[in-house]
Amino acid sequence: MIDVFANLWLGLGVSVEPMNLVYCFLGVLIGTLIGVLPGLGPTATVALLLPITFYLPPVGALIMLAGIFYGAQYGGSTTAILVKLPGESSSVMTCLDGNAMARQGRGGVALATAALASLFAGVVTTLVIAVAGPPLAGVALAFGPSEYVALMLVGLIGAVILAHGSVVKAVAMILIGLLLSMVGTDVNSGQMRFTFDIPQLYDGLDFVPLAMGLFGLADIIINLEETEGRGIEPSPIHRLWPSWADFKEAWPAAVRGTALGAFLGILPGGGATLSAFSSYALEKKVARDPAAFGKGAIQGVAGPEAANNAGAQASFIPMLSLGIPSNAVMALMIGAMMIHGITPGPQIMTKQPDLFWGMIASMLVGNVMLVVLNLPLIGIWVRLLRVPYAYLFPAILVFCCIGTYSLRNDVFDVVMMAGFGLFGYVLKKLDCEPAPLLLGFVLGPLLEENLSRAMLLSHGDLTIFVSRPISAGLMAVAAGLLALILLPAFRRQREVAFKE
Amino acid sequence: MTNTLRSLRPAASRLRSPQDLAAGLLLAAIALCGLWLARKWEAGSLATMQAGFFPRLVCYLLLASGLATMLRGLTADAPSALGWAWRPSVAITVAVVAFAALLDKLGLVLAILALIGIGGLAGRPLRPGPFTALWATLASACVAIFSWGLGLPLQIWP
Numbered sequence: 001m002i003d004v005f006a007n008l009w010l011g012l013g014v015s016v017e018p019m020n021l022v023y024c025f026l027g028v029l030i031g032t033l034i035g036v037l038p039g040l041g042p043t044a045t046v047a048l049l050l051p052i053t054f055y056l057p058p059v060g061a062l063i064m065l066a067g068i069f070y071g072a073q074y075g076g077s078t079t080a081i082l083v084k085l086p087g088e089s090s091s092v093m094t095c096l097d098g099n100a101m102a103r104q105g106r107g108g109v110a111l112a113t114a115a116l117a118s119l120f121a122g123v124v125t126t127l128v129i130a131v132a133g134p135p136l137a138g139v140a141l142a143f144g145p146s147e148y149v150a151l152m153l154v155g156l157i158g159a160v161i162l163a164h165g166s167v168v169k170a171v172a173m174i175l176i177g178l179l180l181s182m183v184g185t186d187v188n189s190g191q192m193r194f195t196f197d198i199p200q201l202y203d204g205l206d207f208v209p210l211a212m213g214l215f216g217l218a219d220i221i222i223n224l225e226e227t228e229g230r231g232i233e234p235s236p237i238h239r240l241w242p243s244w245a246d247f248k249e250a251w252p253a254a255v256r257g258t259a260l261g262a263f264l265g266i267l268p269g270g271g272a273t274l275s276a277f278s279s280y281a282l283e284k285k286v287a288r289d290p291a292a293f294g295k296g297a298i299q300g301v302a303g304p305e306a307a308n309n310a311g312a313q314a315s316f317i318p319m320l321s322l323g324i325p326s327n328a329v330m331a332l333m334i335g336a337m338m339i340h341g342i343t344p345g346p347q348i349m350t351k352q353p354d355l356f357w358g359m360i361a362s363m364l365v366g367n368v369m370l371v372v373l374n375l376p377l378i379g380i381w382v383r384l385l386r387v388p389y390a391y392l393f394p395a396i397l398v399f400c401c402i403g404t405y406s407l408r409n410d411v412f413d414v415v416m417m418a419g420f421g422l423f424g425y426v427l428k429k430l431d432c433e434p435a436p437l438l439l440g441f442v443l444g445p446l447l448e449e450n451l452s453r454a455m456l457l458s459h460g461d462l463t464i465f466v467s468r469p470i471s472a473g474l475m476a477v478a479a480g481l482l483a484l485i486l487l488p489a490f491r492r493q494r495e496v497a498f499k500e
Numbered sequence: 501m502t503n504t505l506r507s508l509r510p511a512a513s514r515l516r517s518p519q520d521l522a523a524g525l526l527l528a529a530i531a532l533c534g535l536w537l538a539r540k541w542e543a544g545s546l547a548t549m550q551a552g553f554f555p556r557l558v559c560y561l562l563l564a565s566g567l568a569t570m571l572r573g574l575t576a577d578a579p580s581a582l583g584w585a586w587r588p589s590v591a592i593t594v595a596v597v598a599f600a601a602l603l604d605k606l607g608l609v610l611a612i613l614a615l616i617g618i619g620g621l622a623g624r625p626l627r628p629g630p631f632t633a634l635w636a637t638l639a640s641a642c643v644a645i646f647s648w649g650l651g652l653p654l655q656i657w658p
Contacts, residue, residue: 166520166569166572168565168568168569168572169523169565169569171561171565172523172527172562172565172566172569175558175561175562175565176527176530176562178554178558179530179534179555179558179559179562182554182555182558186551188550188551189542189550189551191541191542191550191551191552193537193538193541193551193555194534194537194555217592217593217596220588220592220622221585221588221589221592221622224585224587224588224622224623225585225588230623230624389623390620390623390624390625390626391626391630391634393619393622393623394615394616394619394620394634394638395634395638397592397595397596397615397616397619398612398615398616398638398642400596401596401599401600401615402608402642402646405600405603406646406652409652409653411600411601411603411604412600414596414597414599414600414603415596415597415600417596418592418593418596418597418600419593421592421593421596422589422593425589426526429519429584430519430520430522430523430526431519431520431523432523448554451549451554452549452553452554455546455547455549456547456548456549458547459547460545460546460547462546
């Protein structure tokens with residue numbers, strides 16, 4: 001315990017260095033500014049701003065990216081509440097009751113509740129990371145190929161749960177993601193796979209054009225279609241602060257949401273979305289008046305908001321200590337680390353304690369900054385949203401294009417993004433979700449490499465997955481998750497949560 | 501998201517789902533293409549996997565899920581709405597491709613003009629005055645942020 005505080009103290013020392021404070025502030029500010037734009041969720045925002053951090057020192061870059069991440073997450077909640085446009089799947093739940101509140105002129109209350117619930121969840125989860133990070137890294141050292149395969153199966157099955165709608169389609173999306181991840185040169189044999197003799201594909205597809213196309217461009221097309229070209233209009237705001245009665249109703253929901261988020265966020269694949277969903281379902285279950293949900297219940301904002309923020313922060317645990325991206329944003333973070341020559345994984349804590357603890361402590365600082373920045377600025381966010389969509393979406397287009405181009409200074413990536421945008425629209429039309437696809441794309445190379453390694457070591461014996469304790473445990477979790485998906489009661493409950 | 505929310509409307513009658521059928525066909529087609537492209541790659545065995553093993557495994561699983569989705573499309577009821585918004589989808593795609601084609605030849609400022617000019621057709625196009633203002637704002641912001649701020653080797657003028 002003393003160790004934890006000594007480490008946090010070291011981290012606080014790093015994170016309050018003037019330049020790091022500036023990077024953290026800039027990250028939170030820019031993240032919120034871009035995240036609040038309709039159509040740009042945390043994934044797109046981090047992808048868009050990733051190139052900017054290439055020019056910073058490693059610690060500063062990661063602190064800024066983390067700031068961008070939770071800034072964008074909160075900015076996305078703002079958009080979800082005001083215009084019922086979730087920037088990412090994790091804010092779907094916030095949309096339901098948050099927007100209902102905004103329509104009743106209680107948008108300010110909803111925004112403040114979201115901010116305070118996020119702050120609470122952020123601070124608590126940061127402490128959880130500080131305590132649970134090191135032991136998890138110890139476990140990670142015992143991880144062989146079979147354990148990694150089992151862990152990735154847990155993550156991929158988790159991705160099926162987080163997707164709503166058809167389970168088979170979610171599985172198919174993961175498979176397409178895996179297929180896309182194979183594009184390029186096979187590391188073992190040098191065989192070119194799915195490259196069509198195009199030199200730009202020899203190194204594989206890049207994550208950014210894929211994510212920007214599937215999320216950014218496809219969302220623009222869908223928004224324009226659903227509003228017949230007019231775009232989205234925000235509702236007016238009357239009251240900013242929650243009343244005492246609101247507060248009394250909201251805080252238990254925030255506490256439960258935080259607990260759920262901190263727990264589920266650690267699991268790869270689950271992360272923010274799953275915890276937000278389960279928190280909403282839980283709140284509805286324990287509420288005295290479940291009928292109020294969907295009509296502006298404050299618990300329906302506080303719970304999922306706390307859960308998605310806690311889940312988002314907890315997803316740093318597998319990323320930092322195992323080097324496993326539990327979601328698309330974490331994959332981008334790993335990409336950023338590798339560009340700076342840092343290999344994420346267990347050794348990071350012992351070799352670069354200032355980086356590890358600095359980043360964790362900066363989450364505390366960043367969460368406080370986020371609230372300080374946002375509560376007074378809610379009025380301005382609203383005005384920013386009043387930018388007519390006719391001006392907004394061309395601006396989003398321009399930033400998507402230049403952002404993608406800047407990755408390799410190659411227009412080929414921009415063309416790929418256009419293609420993926422169209423593909424994303426097709427997927428939406430077919431009611432397939434792009435989020436599991438991205439997860440499959442990110443985990444694909446790791447899965448293939450570890451699967452072939454595990455099979456090589458065991459001479460093709462599949463029982464290796466259940467004969468080693470950690471791997472067997474993870475396989476049991478995977479089986480449990482699978483049972484949860486196939487359990488009809490759970491599925492019914494999931495549909496109810498989405499319906500109301 | 502909105503799609504799903506909409507798709508949960510109670511089905512008025514037992515409609516079979518062209519949406520699931522189309523999705524299944526697309527998935528199966530992708531799987532078959534993948535298998536065809538991977539036809540010459542060595543698969544190896546479970547113990548010694550080669551470059552063709554994982555692609556084939558994934559493609560067979562994808563084919564199976566495609567067939568399952570098709571089957572559901574033929575038997576279960578689901579929303580039948582399959583409209584296609586031609587105007588936004590074509591305008592956005594063409595605009596981005598035009599940007600890519602023009603950036604290296606005509607420079608950033610004119611590429612942005614093409615991007616927002618064609619892209620604007622996806623919604624309700626702006627009048628010339630506001631459009632010029634938007635163009636000037638976006639072009640100068642991009643030059644300031646990406647060219648001056650980040651020092652990217654961007655060609656700005658033709």
